[in-house]
Amino acid sequence: MxxxxxxxxxxxxxxxxxxxxxxxxxxxxxxxxxxxxxxxxxxxxxxxxxxxxxxxxxxxxxxxxxxxxAWGYEYNLRFMMSGTVGRLNFRDVEDLTPYAYNLHxxxxxxxxxxxxxxxxxxxxxxxxxxxxxxxxxxxxxxxxxxxxxxxxxxxxxxxxxxxxxxxxxxxxxxxxxxxxFTWDEVFMATNVIYDFDKHGYAPSTMLANGDNWAVIAKIDNNHQWRIAYGEAGELSEEERLARIPERIQHFFPDPEQPYELLMANSYRVHQxxxxxxxxxxxxxxxxxxxxxxxxxxxxxxxxxxxxxxxxxxxxxxxxxxxxxxxxxxxxxxxxxxxxxxxxxxxxxxxxxxxEKNPVKRQEDEDNFFTLVNDRDLRRQALTSVFNLAGRDYRADWNEVYLKADEAGTTPKLGAHGGIVFSQETH
Known part of the structure:
Protein backbone atom coordinates (compact mmCIF):
# COMPACT_ATOMS: atom_id res chain seq x y z
CA MET A 1 0.00 0.00 0.00
CA ALA A 70 -0.30 2.28 36.40
CA TRP A 71 -3.92 1.24 35.88
CA GLY A 72 -6.74 3.41 37.15
CA TYR A 73 -10.24 2.08 37.77
CA GLU A 74 -11.60 4.85 39.96
CA TYR A 75 -12.15 8.60 39.90
CA ASN A 76 -12.76 10.61 43.08
CA LEU A 77 -14.11 14.11 43.58
CA ARG A 78 -13.35 15.28 47.11
CA PHE A 79 -15.38 18.21 48.43
CA MET A 80 -12.88 19.47 50.99
CA MET A 81 -15.18 21.96 52.72
CA SER A 82 -17.64 19.22 53.76
CA GLY A 83 -15.21 16.30 53.79
CA THR A 84 -17.37 14.16 51.49
CA VAL A 85 -15.94 12.01 48.68
CA GLY A 86 -17.81 11.04 45.51
CA ARG A 87 -16.48 7.93 43.76
CA LEU A 88 -16.94 6.66 40.21
CA ASN A 89 -15.65 3.21 39.26
CA PHE A 90 -14.95 2.26 35.66
CA ARG A 91 -15.88 -1.36 36.36
CA ASP A 92 -19.48 -0.14 36.12
CA VAL A 93 -19.06 -0.02 32.32
CA GLU A 94 -17.04 -3.18 31.66
CA ASP A 95 -20.01 -4.58 29.71
CA LEU A 96 -20.08 -1.48 27.49
CA THR A 97 -16.40 -1.10 26.52
CA PRO A 98 -13.19 -3.13 26.68
CA TYR A 99 -11.47 0.09 27.78
CA ALA A 100 -13.13 0.44 31.19
CA TYR A 101 -10.06 1.93 32.86
CA ASN A 102 -7.46 4.67 32.51
CA LEU A 103 -3.72 4.26 32.08
CA HIS A 104 -1.32 6.53 33.94
CA PHE A 181 -9.32 33.77 26.04
CA THR A 182 -6.44 33.10 28.42
CA TRP A 183 -7.02 32.58 32.14
CA ASP A 184 -5.39 35.02 34.55
CA GLU A 185 -3.99 32.28 36.75
CA VAL A 186 -1.01 30.06 35.99
CA PHE A 187 -1.18 26.29 36.40
CA MET A 188 1.57 24.51 38.31
CA ALA A 189 2.37 20.86 37.59
CA THR A 190 4.53 19.10 40.18
CA ASN A 191 5.70 15.49 40.32
CA VAL A 192 6.15 14.18 43.86
CA ILE A 193 6.89 10.95 45.68
CA TYR A 194 4.15 10.49 48.28
CA ASP A 195 1.97 7.54 49.29
CA PHE A 196 -1.51 8.83 48.44
CA ASP A 197 -2.67 5.20 48.09
CA LYS A 198 -2.23 4.81 51.84
CA HIS A 199 -4.91 7.45 52.37
CA GLY A 200 -7.45 6.00 49.94
CA TYR A 201 -6.89 8.43 47.09
CA ALA A 202 -8.04 7.19 43.69
CA PRO A 203 -5.56 7.24 40.80
CA SER A 204 -7.53 10.23 39.49
CA THR A 205 -8.60 12.60 42.27
CA MET A 206 -9.86 16.17 42.23
CA LEU A 207 -9.96 18.39 45.30
CA ALA A 208 -12.81 20.91 45.12
CA ASN A 209 -11.59 23.54 47.56
CA GLY A 210 -11.79 27.12 46.28
CA ASP A 211 -8.33 28.66 45.90
CA ASN A 212 -6.73 25.49 47.29
CA TRP A 213 -8.13 23.27 44.55
CA ALA A 214 -5.92 20.56 43.07
CA VAL A 215 -5.86 17.67 40.65
CA ILE A 216 -3.94 14.70 42.04
CA ALA A 217 -3.15 11.75 39.77
CA LYS A 218 -0.96 8.68 39.97
CA ILE A 219 1.94 8.57 37.50
CA ASP A 220 3.36 5.11 38.19
CA ASN A 221 3.33 2.24 40.67
CA ASN A 222 6.27 3.63 42.67
CA HIS A 223 4.34 6.31 44.59
CA GLN A 224 5.01 9.01 42.00
CA TRP A 225 2.04 11.37 41.70
CA ARG A 226 1.18 14.58 39.89
CA ILE A 227 -0.19 17.50 41.88
CA ALA A 228 -1.56 20.30 39.70
CA TYR A 229 -2.89 23.54 41.17
CA GLY A 230 -3.22 27.23 40.37
CA GLU A 231 -1.09 30.27 41.17
CA ALA A 232 -1.69 33.98 40.69
CA GLY A 233 -0.64 35.11 37.24
CA GLU A 234 1.08 38.26 38.53
CA LEU A 235 3.68 36.24 40.45
CA SER A 236 7.07 35.79 38.81
CA GLU A 237 8.31 32.33 37.88
CA GLU A 238 10.82 32.51 40.74
CA GLU A 239 8.05 33.37 43.22
CA ARG A 240 5.83 30.54 41.98
CA LEU A 241 8.62 28.00 42.31
CA ALA A 242 9.58 29.28 45.77
CA ARG A 243 5.99 28.83 46.96
CA ILE A 244 5.75 25.16 45.94
CA PRO A 245 6.63 23.64 49.37
CA GLU A 246 4.09 25.85 51.11
CA ARG A 247 1.34 25.24 48.55
CA ILE A 248 1.59 21.48 48.17
CA GLN A 249 1.40 20.99 51.94
CA HIS A 250 -2.30 21.85 51.58
CA PHE A 251 -2.83 18.80 49.39
CA PHE A 252 -1.21 16.08 51.50
CA PRO A 253 -3.71 14.19 53.69
CA ASP A 254 -0.92 13.79 56.26
CA PRO A 255 1.42 16.83 56.15
CA GLU A 256 3.81 15.07 58.55
CA GLN A 257 4.37 12.21 56.11
CA PRO A 258 7.60 12.79 54.15
CA TYR A 259 7.52 13.58 50.44
CA GLU A 260 10.03 14.26 47.68
CA LEU A 261 9.57 16.92 45.01
CA LEU A 262 10.93 15.54 41.73
CA MET A 263 10.17 18.29 39.21
CA ALA A 264 7.85 21.20 38.55
CA ASN A 265 6.59 23.15 35.58
CA SER A 266 4.27 26.13 35.13
CA TYR A 267 2.20 27.17 32.15
CA ARG A 268 -0.48 29.57 31.00
CA VAL A 269 -3.90 28.07 30.38
CA HIS A 270 -6.23 28.96 27.52
CA GLN A 271 -9.71 28.32 26.18
CA GLU A 355 -16.02 27.28 43.39
CA LYS A 356 -16.05 29.55 46.47
CA ASN A 357 -19.75 30.36 46.78
CA PRO A 358 -21.13 28.07 49.54
CA VAL A 359 -24.56 27.79 47.88
CA LYS A 360 -23.08 26.75 44.54
CA ARG A 361 -20.63 24.41 46.28
CA GLN A 362 -23.54 22.61 47.90
CA GLU A 363 -25.36 22.44 44.55
CA ASP A 364 -22.26 20.93 42.96
CA GLU A 365 -22.00 18.35 45.72
CA ASP A 366 -25.69 17.43 45.52
CA ASN A 367 -25.54 17.12 41.73
CA PHE A 368 -22.45 14.93 41.82
CA PHE A 369 -23.90 12.57 44.40
CA THR A 370 -27.12 12.34 42.37
CA LEU A 371 -24.93 11.06 39.55
CA VAL A 372 -22.93 8.73 41.81
CA ASN A 373 -26.11 7.15 43.20
CA ASP A 374 -27.82 6.59 39.84
CA ARG A 375 -26.44 3.66 37.84
CA ASP A 376 -27.62 4.96 34.46
CA LEU A 377 -26.15 8.40 35.08
CA ARG A 378 -22.87 6.86 36.27
CA ARG A 379 -22.58 4.74 33.15
CA GLN A 380 -23.38 7.70 30.94
CA ALA A 381 -20.72 9.82 32.63
CA LEU A 382 -18.07 7.10 32.47
CA THR A 383 -18.53 6.56 28.72
CA SER A 384 -19.09 10.20 27.74
CA VAL A 385 -15.42 10.62 26.78
CA PHE A 386 -16.09 8.59 23.62
CA ASN A 387 -18.15 11.54 22.36
CA LEU A 388 -14.83 13.35 21.86
CA ALA A 389 -14.03 10.93 19.04
CA GLY A 390 -16.58 12.69 16.86
CA ARG A 391 -18.65 11.38 14.01
CA ASP A 392 -17.31 9.26 11.19
CA TYR A 393 -16.83 10.83 7.75
CA ARG A 394 -17.99 7.74 5.87
CA ALA A 395 -21.19 7.21 7.86
CA ASP A 396 -22.17 10.56 9.27
CA TRP A 397 -21.55 12.95 6.38
CA ASN A 398 -24.37 11.22 4.52
CA GLU A 399 -26.60 11.62 7.57
CA VAL A 400 -25.83 15.34 7.80
CA TYR A 401 -26.51 15.62 4.07
CA LEU A 402 -29.86 13.81 4.26
CA LYS A 403 -31.08 15.86 7.23
CA ALA A 404 -30.23 19.04 5.37
CA ASP A 405 -32.01 17.73 2.27
CA GLU A 406 -35.15 17.09 4.30
CA ALA A 407 -34.97 20.68 5.52
CA GLY A 408 -34.79 21.96 1.95
CA THR A 409 -31.16 23.04 2.09
CA THR A 410 -28.00 21.89 0.38
CA PRO A 411 -24.97 21.26 2.61
CA LYS A 412 -21.47 21.76 1.36
CA LEU A 413 -18.26 21.10 3.21
CA GLY A 414 -15.82 23.94 2.73
CA ALA A 415 -12.11 24.41 3.33
CA HIS A 416 -12.79 26.68 6.29
CA GLY A 417 -13.80 23.80 8.52
CA GLY A 418 -17.53 24.44 8.43
CA ILE A 419 -20.67 23.20 6.73
CA VAL A 420 -22.34 25.83 4.58
CA PHE A 421 -26.04 25.44 3.81
CA SER A 422 -27.63 27.11 0.81
CA GLN A 423 -31.38 27.35 0.23
CA GLU A 424 -31.23 25.41 -3.03
CA THR A 425 -33.17 22.14 -3.05
CA HIS A 426 -32.11 19.08 -5.03
Whole structure:
Protein backbone atom coordinates (compact mmCIF):
# COMPACT_ATOMS: atom_id res chain seq x y z
CA MET A 1 0.00 0.00 0.00
CA UNK A 2 3.02 2.27 -0.38
CA UNK A 3 2.42 5.63 -2.04
CA UNK A 4 4.62 8.45 -3.26
CA UNK A 5 2.53 10.99 -1.35
CA UNK A 6 4.55 12.91 1.24
CA UNK A 7 3.43 14.52 4.47
CA UNK A 8 5.42 16.86 6.74
CA UNK A 9 4.31 17.11 10.36
CA UNK A 10 5.56 19.91 12.59
CA UNK A 11 5.66 18.75 16.20
CA UNK A 12 6.89 15.48 17.74
CA UNK A 13 4.45 15.39 20.63
CA UNK A 14 1.83 12.64 20.96
CA UNK A 15 -0.59 14.29 18.52
CA UNK A 16 2.04 14.71 15.81
CA UNK A 17 3.58 11.28 16.32
CA UNK A 18 0.27 9.40 16.41
CA UNK A 19 -0.82 11.20 13.24
CA UNK A 20 2.51 10.28 11.67
CA UNK A 21 2.21 6.63 12.65
CA UNK A 22 -1.37 6.40 11.39
CA UNK A 23 -0.38 7.86 8.01
CA UNK A 24 2.79 5.78 7.67
CA UNK A 25 0.77 2.61 8.32
CA UNK A 26 -1.29 3.57 5.26
CA UNK A 27 1.79 3.89 3.08
CA UNK A 28 2.42 7.63 3.17
CA UNK A 29 5.97 8.98 3.31
CA UNK A 30 6.04 10.99 6.53
CA UNK A 31 8.66 13.36 7.91
CA UNK A 32 8.24 14.79 11.41
CA UNK A 33 10.21 17.88 12.41
CA UNK A 34 10.62 19.36 15.88
CA UNK A 35 12.57 22.29 17.29
CA UNK A 36 13.67 20.28 20.35
CA UNK A 37 16.70 17.99 20.40
CA UNK A 38 14.90 15.07 22.02
CA UNK A 39 11.64 14.06 23.65
CA UNK A 40 10.76 16.53 26.42
CA UNK A 41 10.75 15.13 29.97
CA UNK A 42 9.03 17.88 31.97
CA UNK A 43 5.63 17.29 33.68
CA UNK A 44 2.95 17.05 31.02
CA UNK A 45 -0.12 14.93 30.27
CA UNK A 46 -0.08 11.52 31.94
CA UNK A 47 -3.65 10.18 32.19
CA UNK A 48 -4.93 8.28 29.17
CA UNK A 49 -8.72 8.06 29.07
CA UNK A 50 -10.78 5.26 27.57
CA UNK A 51 -11.16 6.78 24.10
CA UNK A 52 -7.39 7.25 23.87
CA UNK A 53 -6.85 3.59 24.77
CA UNK A 54 -9.06 2.63 21.84
CA UNK A 55 -6.84 4.66 19.48
CA UNK A 56 -3.67 3.07 20.91
CA UNK A 57 -5.21 -0.37 20.52
CA UNK A 58 -6.05 0.22 16.86
CA UNK A 59 -2.42 1.24 16.27
CA UNK A 60 -1.07 -1.86 18.02
CA UNK A 61 0.40 0.18 20.89
CA UNK A 62 -1.91 -0.63 23.79
CA UNK A 63 0.01 -3.61 25.12
CA UNK A 64 3.25 -1.60 25.22
CA UNK A 65 1.45 1.20 27.04
CA UNK A 66 -0.07 -1.21 29.55
CA UNK A 67 3.37 -2.54 30.45
CA UNK A 68 4.71 0.85 31.59
CA UNK A 69 1.50 2.22 33.11
CA ALA A 70 -0.30 2.28 36.40
CA TRP A 71 -3.92 1.24 35.88
CA GLY A 72 -6.74 3.41 37.15
CA TYR A 73 -10.24 2.08 37.77
CA GLU A 74 -11.60 4.85 39.96
CA TYR A 75 -12.15 8.60 39.90
CA ASN A 76 -12.76 10.61 43.08
CA LEU A 77 -14.11 14.11 43.58
CA ARG A 78 -13.35 15.28 47.11
CA PHE A 79 -15.38 18.21 48.43
CA MET A 80 -12.88 19.47 50.99
CA MET A 81 -15.18 21.96 52.72
CA SER A 82 -17.64 19.22 53.76
CA GLY A 83 -15.21 16.30 53.79
CA THR A 84 -17.37 14.16 51.49
CA VAL A 85 -15.94 12.01 48.68
CA GLY A 86 -17.81 11.04 45.51
CA ARG A 87 -16.48 7.93 43.76
CA LEU A 88 -16.94 6.66 40.21
CA ASN A 89 -15.65 3.21 39.26
CA PHE A 90 -14.95 2.26 35.66
CA ARG A 91 -15.88 -1.36 36.36
CA ASP A 92 -19.48 -0.14 36.12
CA VAL A 93 -19.06 -0.02 32.32
CA GLU A 94 -17.04 -3.18 31.66
CA ASP A 95 -20.01 -4.58 29.71
CA LEU A 96 -20.08 -1.48 27.49
CA THR A 97 -16.40 -1.10 26.52
CA PRO A 98 -13.19 -3.13 26.68
CA TYR A 99 -11.47 0.09 27.78
CA ALA A 100 -13.13 0.44 31.19
CA TYR A 101 -10.06 1.93 32.86
CA ASN A 102 -7.46 4.67 32.51
CA LEU A 103 -3.72 4.26 32.08
CA HIS A 104 -1.32 6.53 33.94
CA UNK A 105 2.23 7.17 32.69
CA UNK A 106 4.36 10.04 31.46
CA UNK A 107 3.74 11.62 28.08
CA UNK A 108 7.43 11.16 27.31
CA UNK A 109 7.02 7.38 27.58
CA UNK A 110 4.10 7.46 25.17
CA UNK A 111 6.22 9.44 22.71
CA UNK A 112 8.94 6.79 22.96
CA UNK A 113 6.45 3.99 22.27
CA UNK A 114 4.89 5.73 19.26
CA UNK A 115 8.24 6.87 17.87
CA UNK A 116 9.70 3.36 17.96
CA UNK A 117 6.75 2.00 15.96
CA UNK A 118 6.82 4.94 13.52
CA UNK A 119 10.51 4.71 12.63
CA UNK A 120 10.22 0.99 11.87
CA UNK A 121 8.01 1.79 8.89
CA UNK A 122 9.39 2.60 5.42
CA UNK A 123 9.48 6.20 4.24
CA UNK A 124 9.58 7.70 7.75
CA UNK A 125 11.94 10.25 9.27
CA UNK A 126 12.20 12.42 12.37
CA UNK A 127 14.31 15.58 12.24
CA UNK A 128 15.16 16.97 15.68
CA UNK A 129 16.59 20.47 16.15
CA UNK A 130 14.68 21.60 13.07
CA UNK A 131 12.59 24.77 13.27
CA UNK A 132 9.62 25.44 10.99
CA UNK A 133 10.01 28.84 9.30
CA UNK A 134 7.61 29.38 6.39
CA UNK A 135 5.40 27.49 3.96
CA UNK A 136 4.57 28.17 0.33
CA UNK A 137 1.60 26.33 -1.13
CA UNK A 138 0.63 25.50 -4.70
CA UNK A 139 -2.27 23.46 -6.06
CA UNK A 140 -0.15 20.32 -5.92
CA UNK A 141 2.31 20.64 -3.03
CA UNK A 142 3.75 22.59 -0.13
CA UNK A 143 7.30 23.88 0.17
CA UNK A 144 8.36 24.15 3.81
CA UNK A 145 11.36 26.24 4.82
CA UNK A 146 13.09 25.07 7.98
CA UNK A 147 16.08 26.19 10.02
CA UNK A 148 18.65 23.62 11.13
CA UNK A 149 22.03 23.69 12.85
CA UNK A 150 23.59 23.34 9.38
CA UNK A 151 21.55 26.21 7.97
CA UNK A 152 18.22 26.70 6.18
CA UNK A 153 16.61 23.90 4.16
CA UNK A 154 13.54 23.49 2.00
CA UNK A 155 11.37 20.39 2.30
CA UNK A 156 8.70 19.49 -0.24
CA UNK A 157 5.54 17.51 0.42
CA UNK A 158 1.95 17.08 -0.63
CA UNK A 159 0.55 18.05 2.77
CA UNK A 160 1.66 19.91 5.89
CA UNK A 161 0.27 19.27 9.37
CA UNK A 162 0.81 21.71 12.23
CA UNK A 163 0.86 19.82 15.54
CA UNK A 164 3.27 22.22 17.18
CA UNK A 165 1.36 23.30 20.25
CA UNK A 166 -0.68 26.28 21.41
CA UNK A 167 2.00 28.70 20.20
CA UNK A 168 1.93 27.01 16.79
CA UNK A 169 4.30 28.57 14.27
CA UNK A 170 2.32 26.91 11.48
CA UNK A 171 -0.94 28.51 12.58
CA UNK A 172 0.72 31.90 12.97
CA UNK A 173 2.39 31.62 9.55
CA UNK A 174 -1.03 31.15 7.97
CA UNK A 175 -2.47 34.03 10.02
CA UNK A 176 -5.25 31.83 11.38
CA UNK A 177 -6.99 33.42 14.36
CA UNK A 178 -6.78 31.63 17.73
CA UNK A 179 -10.12 32.68 19.16
CA UNK A 180 -11.01 32.63 22.84
CA PHE A 181 -9.32 33.77 26.04
CA THR A 182 -6.44 33.10 28.42
CA TRP A 183 -7.02 32.58 32.14
CA ASP A 184 -5.39 35.02 34.55
CA GLU A 185 -3.99 32.28 36.75
CA VAL A 186 -1.01 30.06 35.99
CA PHE A 187 -1.18 26.29 36.40
CA MET A 188 1.57 24.51 38.31
CA ALA A 189 2.37 20.86 37.59
CA THR A 190 4.53 19.10 40.18
CA ASN A 191 5.70 15.49 40.32
CA VAL A 192 6.15 14.18 43.86
CA ILE A 193 6.89 10.95 45.68
CA TYR A 194 4.15 10.49 48.28
CA ASP A 195 1.97 7.54 49.29
CA PHE A 196 -1.51 8.83 48.44
CA ASP A 197 -2.67 5.20 48.09
CA LYS A 198 -2.23 4.81 51.84
CA HIS A 199 -4.91 7.45 52.37
CA GLY A 200 -7.45 6.00 49.94
CA TYR A 201 -6.89 8.43 47.09
CA ALA A 202 -8.04 7.19 43.69
CA PRO A 203 -5.56 7.24 40.80
CA SER A 204 -7.53 10.23 39.49
CA THR A 205 -8.60 12.60 42.27
CA MET A 206 -9.86 16.17 42.23
CA LEU A 207 -9.96 18.39 45.30
CA ALA A 208 -12.81 20.91 45.12
CA ASN A 209 -11.59 23.54 47.56
CA GLY A 210 -11.79 27.12 46.28
CA ASP A 211 -8.33 28.66 45.90
CA ASN A 212 -6.73 25.49 47.29
CA TRP A 213 -8.13 23.27 44.55
CA ALA A 214 -5.92 20.56 43.07
CA VAL A 215 -5.86 17.67 40.65
CA ILE A 216 -3.94 14.70 42.04
CA ALA A 217 -3.15 11.75 39.77
CA LYS A 218 -0.96 8.68 39.97
CA ILE A 219 1.94 8.57 37.50
CA ASP A 220 3.36 5.11 38.19
CA ASN A 221 3.33 2.24 40.67
CA ASN A 222 6.27 3.63 42.67
CA HIS A 223 4.34 6.31 44.59
CA GLN A 224 5.01 9.01 42.00
CA TRP A 225 2.04 11.37 41.70
CA ARG A 226 1.18 14.58 39.89
CA ILE A 227 -0.19 17.50 41.88
CA ALA A 228 -1.56 20.30 39.70
CA TYR A 229 -2.89 23.54 41.17
CA GLY A 230 -3.22 27.23 40.37
CA GLU A 231 -1.09 30.27 41.17
CA ALA A 232 -1.69 33.98 40.69
CA GLY A 233 -0.64 35.11 37.24
CA GLU A 234 1.08 38.26 38.53
CA LEU A 235 3.68 36.24 40.45
CA SER A 236 7.07 35.79 38.81
CA GLU A 237 8.31 32.33 37.88
CA GLU A 238 10.82 32.51 40.74
CA GLU A 239 8.05 33.37 43.22
CA ARG A 240 5.83 30.54 41.98
CA LEU A 241 8.62 28.00 42.31
CA ALA A 242 9.58 29.28 45.77
CA ARG A 243 5.99 28.83 46.96
CA ILE A 244 5.75 25.16 45.94
CA PRO A 245 6.63 23.64 49.37
CA GLU A 246 4.09 25.85 51.11
CA ARG A 247 1.34 25.24 48.55
CA ILE A 248 1.59 21.48 48.17
CA GLN A 249 1.40 20.99 51.94
CA HIS A 250 -2.30 21.85 51.58
CA PHE A 251 -2.83 18.80 49.39
CA PHE A 252 -1.21 16.08 51.50
CA PRO A 253 -3.71 14.19 53.69
CA ASP A 254 -0.92 13.79 56.26
CA PRO A 255 1.42 16.83 56.15
CA GLU A 256 3.81 15.07 58.55
CA GLN A 257 4.37 12.21 56.11
CA PRO A 258 7.60 12.79 54.15
CA TYR A 259 7.52 13.58 50.44
CA GLU A 260 10.03 14.26 47.68
CA LEU A 261 9.57 16.92 45.01
CA LEU A 262 10.93 15.54 41.73
CA MET A 263 10.17 18.29 39.21
CA ALA A 264 7.85 21.20 38.55
CA ASN A 265 6.59 23.15 35.58
CA SER A 266 4.27 26.13 35.13
CA TYR A 267 2.20 27.17 32.15
CA ARG A 268 -0.48 29.57 31.00
CA VAL A 269 -3.90 28.07 30.38
CA HIS A 270 -6.23 28.96 27.52
CA GLN A 271 -9.71 28.32 26.18
CA UNK A 272 -9.08 28.89 22.49
CA UNK A 273 -9.76 27.42 19.08
CA UNK A 274 -8.34 28.17 15.66
CA UNK A 275 -10.91 29.75 13.37
CA UNK A 276 -10.29 26.91 10.92
CA UNK A 277 -8.39 23.63 11.16
CA UNK A 278 -7.69 23.52 7.43
CA UNK A 279 -6.29 25.99 4.97
CA UNK A 280 -5.67 24.39 1.60
CA UNK A 281 -2.99 21.73 1.96
CA UNK A 282 -2.21 22.68 5.56
CA UNK A 283 -4.07 21.16 8.52
CA UNK A 284 -3.92 21.81 12.25
CA UNK A 285 -4.21 19.27 15.08
CA UNK A 286 -3.86 19.11 18.85
CA UNK A 287 -3.00 22.27 20.77
CA UNK A 288 -2.13 24.01 17.51
CA UNK A 289 -5.84 23.78 16.69
CA UNK A 290 -7.32 24.21 20.17
CA UNK A 291 -6.28 24.72 23.77
CA UNK A 292 -8.15 24.14 27.01
CA UNK A 293 -7.38 23.94 30.69
CA UNK A 294 -6.16 20.44 31.59
CA UNK A 295 -8.72 19.64 34.31
CA UNK A 296 -10.32 16.40 33.19
CA UNK A 297 -7.68 15.67 30.55
CA UNK A 298 -9.94 16.77 27.70
CA UNK A 299 -7.34 18.84 25.84
CA UNK A 300 -4.83 16.01 25.54
CA UNK A 301 -7.61 13.54 24.73
CA UNK A 302 -8.97 15.84 22.03
CA UNK A 303 -5.51 16.00 20.47
CA UNK A 304 -5.31 12.21 20.29
CA UNK A 305 -8.75 12.12 18.68
CA UNK A 306 -7.57 14.75 16.18
CA UNK A 307 -4.64 12.52 15.30
CA UNK A 308 -6.89 9.51 14.85
CA UNK A 309 -9.42 11.24 12.60
CA UNK A 310 -6.82 13.20 10.63
CA UNK A 311 -4.70 10.15 9.87
CA UNK A 312 -7.80 8.27 8.70
CA UNK A 313 -9.20 11.12 6.59
CA UNK A 314 -5.89 12.17 5.04
CA UNK A 315 -4.86 8.54 4.58
CA UNK A 316 -8.13 7.94 2.75
CA UNK A 317 -7.52 10.93 0.48
CA UNK A 318 -3.92 9.89 -0.21
CA UNK A 319 -4.98 6.37 -1.16
CA UNK A 320 -7.90 7.71 -3.23
CA UNK A 321 -10.51 6.04 -1.04
CA UNK A 322 -12.02 9.38 0.03
CA UNK A 323 -12.75 12.59 -1.79
CA UNK A 324 -10.92 15.74 -0.74
CA UNK A 325 -13.91 16.83 1.31
CA UNK A 326 -12.90 14.23 3.91
CA UNK A 327 -10.37 16.83 5.06
CA UNK A 328 -13.07 19.47 5.30
CA UNK A 329 -15.05 17.00 7.39
CA UNK A 330 -12.03 16.55 9.66
CA UNK A 331 -11.70 20.31 10.07
CA UNK A 332 -15.41 20.78 10.74
CA UNK A 333 -15.98 17.80 13.03
CA UNK A 334 -12.89 18.21 15.20
CA UNK A 335 -13.66 21.90 15.69
CA UNK A 336 -17.26 21.02 16.57
CA UNK A 337 -16.14 18.44 19.13
CA UNK A 338 -13.88 20.97 20.80
CA UNK A 339 -16.34 23.87 20.85
CA UNK A 340 -19.41 21.82 21.80
CA UNK A 341 -17.90 19.20 24.13
CA UNK A 342 -14.30 19.58 25.31
CA UNK A 343 -14.18 23.34 25.83
CA UNK A 344 -17.41 23.86 27.83
CA UNK A 345 -16.87 20.66 29.83
CA UNK A 346 -13.34 21.66 30.84
CA UNK A 347 -14.53 25.15 31.82
CA UNK A 348 -17.26 23.67 34.00
CA UNK A 349 -14.89 21.18 35.65
CA UNK A 350 -12.51 24.04 36.42
CA UNK A 351 -15.33 26.10 37.91
CA UNK A 352 -16.47 23.21 40.09
CA UNK A 353 -13.04 22.56 41.57
CA UNK A 354 -12.51 26.28 42.30
CA GLU A 355 -16.02 27.28 43.39
CA LYS A 356 -16.05 29.55 46.47
CA ASN A 357 -19.75 30.36 46.78
CA PRO A 358 -21.13 28.07 49.54
CA VAL A 359 -24.56 27.79 47.88
CA LYS A 360 -23.08 26.75 44.54
CA ARG A 361 -20.63 24.41 46.28
CA GLN A 362 -23.54 22.61 47.90
CA GLU A 363 -25.36 22.44 44.55
CA ASP A 364 -22.26 20.93 42.96
CA GLU A 365 -22.00 18.35 45.72
CA ASP A 366 -25.69 17.43 45.52
CA ASN A 367 -25.54 17.12 41.73
CA PHE A 368 -22.45 14.93 41.82
CA PHE A 369 -23.90 12.57 44.40
CA THR A 370 -27.12 12.34 42.37
CA LEU A 371 -24.93 11.06 39.55
CA VAL A 372 -22.93 8.73 41.81
CA ASN A 373 -26.11 7.15 43.20
CA ASP A 374 -27.82 6.59 39.84
CA ARG A 375 -26.44 3.66 37.84
CA ASP A 376 -27.62 4.96 34.46
CA LEU A 377 -26.15 8.40 35.08
CA ARG A 378 -22.87 6.86 36.27
CA ARG A 379 -22.58 4.74 33.15
CA GLN A 380 -23.38 7.70 30.94
CA ALA A 381 -20.72 9.82 32.63
CA LEU A 382 -18.07 7.10 32.47
CA THR A 383 -18.53 6.56 28.72
CA SER A 384 -19.09 10.20 27.74
CA VAL A 385 -15.42 10.62 26.78
CA PHE A 386 -16.09 8.59 23.62
CA ASN A 387 -18.15 11.54 22.36
CA LEU A 388 -14.83 13.35 21.86
CA ALA A 389 -14.03 10.93 19.04
CA GLY A 390 -16.58 12.69 16.86
CA ARG A 391 -18.65 11.38 14.01
CA ASP A 392 -17.31 9.26 11.19
CA TYR A 393 -16.83 10.83 7.75
CA ARG A 394 -17.99 7.74 5.87
CA ALA A 395 -21.19 7.21 7.86
CA ASP A 396 -22.17 10.56 9.27
CA TRP A 397 -21.55 12.95 6.38
CA ASN A 398 -24.37 11.22 4.52
CA GLU A 399 -26.60 11.62 7.57
CA VAL A 400 -25.83 15.34 7.80
CA TYR A 401 -26.51 15.62 4.07
CA LEU A 402 -29.86 13.81 4.26
CA LYS A 403 -31.08 15.86 7.23
CA ALA A 404 -30.23 19.04 5.37
CA ASP A 405 -32.01 17.73 2.27
CA GLU A 406 -35.15 17.09 4.30
CA ALA A 407 -34.97 20.68 5.52
CA GLY A 408 -34.79 21.96 1.95
CA THR A 409 -31.16 23.04 2.09
CA THR A 410 -28.00 21.89 0.38
CA PRO A 411 -24.97 21.26 2.61
CA LYS A 412 -21.47 21.76 1.36
CA LEU A 413 -18.26 21.10 3.21
CA GLY A 414 -15.82 23.94 2.73
CA ALA A 415 -12.11 24.41 3.33
CA HIS A 416 -12.79 26.68 6.29
CA GLY A 417 -13.80 23.80 8.52
CA GLY A 418 -17.53 24.44 8.43
CA ILE A 419 -20.67 23.20 6.73
CA VAL A 420 -22.34 25.83 4.58
CA PHE A 421 -26.04 25.44 3.81
CA SER A 422 -27.63 27.11 0.81
CA GLN A 423 -31.38 27.35 0.23
CA GLU A 424 -31.23 25.41 -3.03
CA THR A 425 -33.17 22.14 -3.05
CA HIS A 426 -32.11 19.08 -5.03
Missing amino acids: ATDKRVIIVGAGPTGLITALGLARQGAQVTVIDRERDILRWPRAMVYLSSTLKVLDELGLLESAQKVA FGQDLLAEIVLEAFLKLPGTALLWDTVFDTVLESDEQVMVSVLTAEGPRTLEADWLIGADGARSSVRKELDIAFEG RSASTYRQGRVLLAGDAAHATNPIGGLGFTSGIQDADMLSKCLGGVINEKYADDALDWYAYERRRCFLEIANPTAIEMKRRTQ
